[in-house]
Amino acid sequence: MTKSESLIYLINSLTKAEKKSISSALMNSNSNYEKLYFIIAKNKNSSVDIISDKYYNLCKKTSFETSVIYLHKYILNSILELRKHQDVSFLLFDNIAKARILFEKSLYKECFKLLKKTKTKALEQENQYAFLISSRLELDYLLSLNYPEIDEKTLLRKQFKLNDALLTIQKTNKLSSLLELLKHRMVYSGKAKTESQKNQLNDLVMTEMSIINSFAKENVEIDKIHQLFQANYLIDVGDFESAQRSFYGLNELMEKNKHLWSDPPIYYLFTLEGILDTLRSQRNYNGMEYFVKQLKKLQGSFQYFNSRIECTIFLYELIPLLDNGDFKSSFELMKSSTDNLLKNEHLLSLSQKAELKLHISLIYFGLREFKMAQKILNKIIFASKDYSQLPLYRTIRLVNLLILYELKDFDFIKYESRTLNREIQIAKKSYKIEREIIKFVNKHNLPYLSSKRSRLWTKKEEKFKLISKDTYEKQTLKYFDFLVWIESKIMRVKFSELITKKRNSNPPI
CATH class of the missing domain: 1.20.1050 (Glutathione S-transferase Yfyf (Class Pi); Chain A, domain 2)
Known part of the structure; x- marks a missing residue:
């Protein structure tokens, strides 16, 4: 991610409190970086080229890159200042930095007073790292002063x-x-x-x-x-x-x-997300319900935090429906739950945004609205290069291959397959599922006779059973059952019906 892209993402992800604080501080400063801030704030999710063009129209004969660097640093410092009032960890380490300055300025009494306060607060919060650093500083400073009155x-x-x-x-x-x-x-x-x-x-x-x-x-x-x-x-x-x-x-x-x-309680949210992800891997949908209810209790006053919670709730209410092939109910849930979420998606992290788009695309894929499914995935595939660094990105590319196959866009399948194969070679790591998908979509002339199709499936069935039991492969299969889709194509069965049948014969925990 370039510094310019990072700045745009940073400003788009600001909370209301952060925006208010930064906007009021920058207002009427008449500086170039102030103008850049308001250009980005008013043009949400615009590309770097659009932002730079608008900047040069307003600030002629100035450096866009210099303003980007200065504004980036300014915003981070402003957020840090606000976080000290929201997260005790920020406050503790800020106090430690201040104590060091006080000691260097020979303000020993104030230094030790602040270190004592920091140690007490660190123990209250069970922050052993802050307690360790502040205690070590205190002992070092006492040693340098020959232990006055100790x-x-x-x-x-x-x-x-x-x-x-x-x-x-x-x-x-x-x-x-x-x-x-x-x-x-x-x-x-x-x-x-x-x-x-x-x-x-x-x-x-x-x-x-x-x-x-x-x-x-x-x-x-x-x-x-x-x-x-x-x-x-x-x-x-x-x-x-x-x-x-x-x-x-x-x-x-x-x-x-x-x-x-x-x-906000972000670390508690991370814990709940981790539990839900583990339960999802086990297809323990009943267990997921309890933790989704816990998430619903967490709504607070921070917009970015609420958006993250809202996204997680939607995904884990959607997943049991998708996994069981109930695409109609999935669509109804999406219609009733995503208006506000999609309006504030700029507040989500890159990984959450990618996961949200993938699951919405899968709803349309299951409903056989392939053009719509492709349109949604393209917002990730043709967006910032940073998405390509996500573990989920290769799964998104595989789903895109399936969409191209359903649309019979075989020329583009060849191009995409070559690109994916190059990426796999560079990464020096691949899933068996990836190789099976790439091989299958490039052989689009399936046998016409049912007997030949049955023989083809018999050849693949045992191999697919082994893949589906492979723990490493399950990381990809948890998002979408690619193997069932291949079976549905070979056996000429509707994908939603086949996946429902398989889930009913192998009920979740």
């Missing part, structure tokens, strides 16, 4: 508290590492099948339990990681009911510690 007992007490924070951070990091390792194995290796894999999994569990048992005092972050580890372990061994109870426990833990939430 007895040995007080010094030892300060050192003990700092070491205690270090121990908590160390155990948190160890638990996080175990969780990351477990998740990585789940993504790339799937469930433990061999004796060696089972032993490795048991080793992870035993290590995790030993860390938990060695930590006596309560700590929300450690409890949170423990619940996540337990839930993912239980999913790995197939105990979905117990895994769901662990997710309930995690949510209860977060709800009981609202005093630790930022404003």
Whole structure:
């Protein structure tokens, strides 16, 4: 993303409070970067070329790039200033920076007073990192001043508290590492099948339990990681009911510690999104309902936060309908739920915007309105290059290939296939599904006789069953069942009917 594109995205994603603060500060400054700000604010989602043309018409013989750099820096500083009143973490680290300045200016009394205040607040918020840095600074400064009015007992007490924070951070990091390792194995290796894999999994569990048992005092972050580890372990061994109870426990833990939430509670939202994504991968639609209800309680006064919640709620209410081939109900939900969401989509992150467009496109695809499905996906494919960095982007390109196939645009399929193959070679990593889709859409002359089609499907069926059970491949299949679509084309069956039939024969959790 260029600096200009980043600036446009940044301004389009500003909240009402941020816009009000920045607009009032810039008003009547008559500077070039002020003019640039209002050009971007009034021309939402415009390209860099359009913005630069408007800028040069208004600010002749000036540098567009210089104004971009200055305005970008100014907006980030303004947001940072506002965040100090919304998120305690920002305030704590801002206080630490101020304490350093006070010490450098020989304002020792004010410096130690601010560090003491910061340490107290950090402990209240269980922010061990802020407590560690502020405690370490305090001890360094006391040493440089030869410990004024500090007895040995007080010094030892300060050192003990700092070491205690270090121990908590160390155990948190160890638990996080175990969780990351477990998740990585789940993504790339799937469930433990061999004796060696089972032993490795048991080793992870035993290590995790030993860390938990060695930590006596309560700590929300450690409890949170423990619940996540337990839930993912239980999913790995197939105990979905117990895994769901662990997710309930995690949510209860977060709800009981609202005093630790930022404003808005973005980290709680991330936790709920992570739970929902895991439940979706398991097709546990009943479990998803509870956490969608929790999301609905989170609506607040921040527009960008509400838009993110609104998008997540819509997606996870839509997914069970899409996955079961109920495209008519999906369309009705979209009509009743997305007016406000689409109006404020500029407030969404790139990944959420891409996911929203993909799912809306899939609704039209299921209804066989392929031109409309293509039009929606093109807003991602031909938009900013930054979308191409998203893991979801290749799935979007695959869906686009399916749309081109349905539209019988075989010339463009060849072009798109070559592009995708080049990208796969550059990435040096591909899904089997990608290769199957590219191969299938480029062989568009299917046998006419039903008997020959049946033989063709019989050849592919066993191979597709193995792909659908592959944990690595499931990352793509969770968005759209490409294999069922191929079967529907070979067997001349309506895609929506086939996917409904398969889901009914294999009901969700």
